[in-house]
Amino acid sequence: MQNYLETLKLRHRRLNRLIDNCKAHGRQQEMRQLKRVRLLIKDKIAAAQRALSPIHP
Secondary structure (H helix, E strand, O other): OHHHHHHHHHHHHHHHHHHHHHHHHOOHHHHHHHHHHHHHHHHHHHHHHHHHOOOOO
């Protein structure tokens, strides 16, 4: 599960760089699509972190 989480974090960082590149070149449609994918990955990261963290009553 830890490897999965690290893979998701890496993909998120790469998407951030791609989004920054799209901003610089004025590719708004592509940037919106990348932001949607980035948000889905962020949700998956949060779910994986919750699965790994111990539950405290």
